[in-house]
Amino acid sequence: MPTENLSDKRMSKFKNKGKEPMKMRDRRIAESVELRKAHRVESILKKRNLSSFGDEEPLSPEYNTDNAQVISATIQEIVANVNGDCPEKQRQGCQAARKLLSRERNPPLKEIVEAGLLTRFVEFLGRHDDPTLQFEAAWSLTNVASGTSWHTQQVVEHGAVPAFIALLASPMLNISEQAVWALGNIAGDGSSYRDALIDCGVIPALLARLTPDAPVGYLRNLTWTLSNLCRNKNPFPRFSAVQQMLPSIIQLLHHGDKSILSDACWAISYLTDGPNERIDVVIKTGILSRLVELLGFEELAVVTPALRSIGNIVSGSDLQTQAAIDAGVLSALPQLMRHPKSSVQKEAAWAVSNIAAGPCQQIQQLITCGLLAPLVDLLRNGDFKTQREAVWAVTNYTSGGTVDQVVHLVKCGALEAILNLLQVKDTKTVLVILDAINNIFLAAEKLGEVDKLCLLVEEVGGLDRIEFLQNHENNAVYQAAQALIEKYFSEDGEDQCLTTEATDENFVFGASEVQKRFDF
C-alpha cells in the first residue's frame, strides 16, 4: 500500500527504528572504524609535526604557528635582557637562549641568529668577570655552530673564533671545554674553516690542555675536536699541522676510555685516507701495532675506525702494506671476517682484497695466516656488499698470485663460490668475476689443465651461467662472457692445451667424478 511504503521510507530515515539489526551493526562498526582511523591519523600527524629535523625549519605550518609566537616572544625578551646593562639580566637572557637552543626538538637556531644575538654572545665570551655569562654564551654559540654551514658561518663571521681560542686557556674547566666543543663544530664544517682555525693557532692552544689530570669528559671533547681538525680533503690539512697533532693523537690512542679511543682512531682514519705520503706520516709514528691491537677490541665504536685505518694503510704501497702485515694485521683479520656486524666483515674483506693486490709474497702470507677459508665463507654467506669486496679479493689474488697459489685458492672453493655469484645484478661485480675466471684459466693453461677446469666449471653449473651472460645487456659483460666461451669452451678448441702429463700430481683441477680428492 502506498501509505505504508511512504511511512517505511520515512522510518528508514530515523536513526534506529526500522532498520535491520545487521545493517545497524554494520553501520556502528563502520562508524567506529572511521573514528579510530581519524584518531590515528591525528596522532600520526601530531607525531610528524614533532619529529625532529635537527636544526632545520619545522616542516608543519600548524606546529610553527603554535609555538612560533611563544618563541618569538621569548626571543624578544632575551634580546631586551641581553642588550641591557644589568649583568643579572644578561645572564638570564643568555641562559634562556641556551635553553631554547638546547631543547630536544627544533631548536630555533635561525631565529636566534636573525634576532641579532650573536654579536652580544661573542662579546660575552670575553667577559672574564662573569664566568656564568661566558659559559652560557659559549654554550649558545656552540649550538648555533652545530647547525648547517650557514649557521656555522654566522658564528664565525661574528668573530667567535679568536674569542673561543682564547677561552681554551680559561681556568674554568667547563668554559674551556665548551670552547673546545664549539671549535670542534667549526672545524667540522669543512676544510676551509678547519684551515682557518689552524691558521689562528688552534692546535697549540688545544694541545696545551692535553694534560694527564684532565677529566675524561674534557678529553673526550678534545679528542673529537682534534679528529675534526684531521678531517676532510680537498685539501688535506697541511703536513705541519698533522705533525703537530700526531704525537698527541698517538698518546690518546693509548687511553683507557673507549670514546677517546674511538675518536682518536677516527682521526687516524682521516689521516690515512689520502695519498701514500699521508699514510707514511702515520706509519712513521709506529702506531701500527697499537692499531692492530685495537682491532681486537669488543667495542664496535673502536673496531670500526681502527679497521678503516688499517684498510686505508693497506691500500697504499706494497711497503706500507708489508708494514701492516709485519705488525700482525693478518692474525686479526680472520675474526673480523666473522664479526657479527656485516659492515665489519665488509671492511675486513676490503682490506684483504687490497693485500691480495700485492706481490705474491704477500699473497703467500694470506695463505699461511689462514685467510682463505674465511674469505670463501664470505663469498658464500656474506651480505652482498661483503661478497662484492671478497670477489675483488679473488680477482686481485688470481691476478698477482703464482700458479700454485691460484690452484690453492680454487681448492679452497673460491671458484665455485664466485661462479655462484655470476647471477647478481651488479654489472661491475660480474665483470670482476669474469676477470677472475679468466685469470684462473690462464693458470690452468700453464699447467695444461684447461680441460679439467672446464669440467669443473661445468659441473658446478658455472658454464650455464657464463653462457647465459652472453645475452647480458651490458656490452663489456657479454663480450667477456663470449670470449671465455670461445676460448675455453668451444668445440673447436684450437687454443686449448690438451697435452697433459697425466700423472697424479698434475691433476690439480680434477673434476669430482674423476678425482674424489678435491672436495668442492
Next chain:
Amino acid sequence: MFDFLLLTHEIQLLRALGNMSQTSEPSADAAVTEVSQTETKQSTAGKKQNKKKVEEVVEEEEEEYVVEKVLDRRVVKGKVEYLLKWKGFSDEDNTWEPEENLDCPDLIAEFLQSQKTAESGGKRRAESDGDGKETKKRKDEPEKLRGFARGLDPERIIGATDSSGELMFLMKWKNSDEADLVPAKEANVKCPQVVISFYEERLTWHSYPTEEEEKKDDKN
C-alpha cells in the same frame, strides 16, 4: 678520487716552461717569471740551462728554488694547483702553486701515478660512504644543572638542611627520580605553596604544662 681522463688531458696541457725562477722565497703569492711556452732553454738568474729535470737543477746554484716533490693536488676556482715541497726547505714552507706556473711534469706525473696505482691496478681506496662520525654536535643535555635550573616542576620538599650555612631544601621534582638541593630563598619565591606544605606537615603544637590536658607530641 680523480677523473683520470681529465688529468691526462691536463698533463698534455702543461706547458713546457723552464725551471721555476724566483727572486723571492716561495710563498703563495710568489711572483713567477713568465717564460715563453715554446722555449726549451731558459735563462734563470743569468744562467742557461739545457734541461728541466730536478736532478739537473740540483747542481745549480742555491738561489734557485727547486721543486723536490709534488705532494697534493686541488682545484681552486676552477684552476688546478699542486702542493710543492721545495728542496732545501722544510715542510713548513710547502706552497700551493697553480699548475701553469710549474715546470716539473715528471714530478707531477709521479704524483699522479701514485694516485692512479692507488685507484686501479689492484689497490682500491676507501669509498667515502658512512664516515661514521658526526661532523658537528649540539650540546643538548643540561648536564650538571642543579635545582631549578633543571627546568622541572617541584613536587614536594622531602628534607631540609643548613649545613652549608644557608638553608636548603631537598626537592623532589615531578617526573624525575633525582632529587636535589635548592636554596630556601629560591624555593620560597618559586614555589611558596610547596614550601608551606613542607612546614605544615612538620608543625608541632606545643602546649604549656599548666594548660589543660595536652596531647602527646608525636610529630617530630
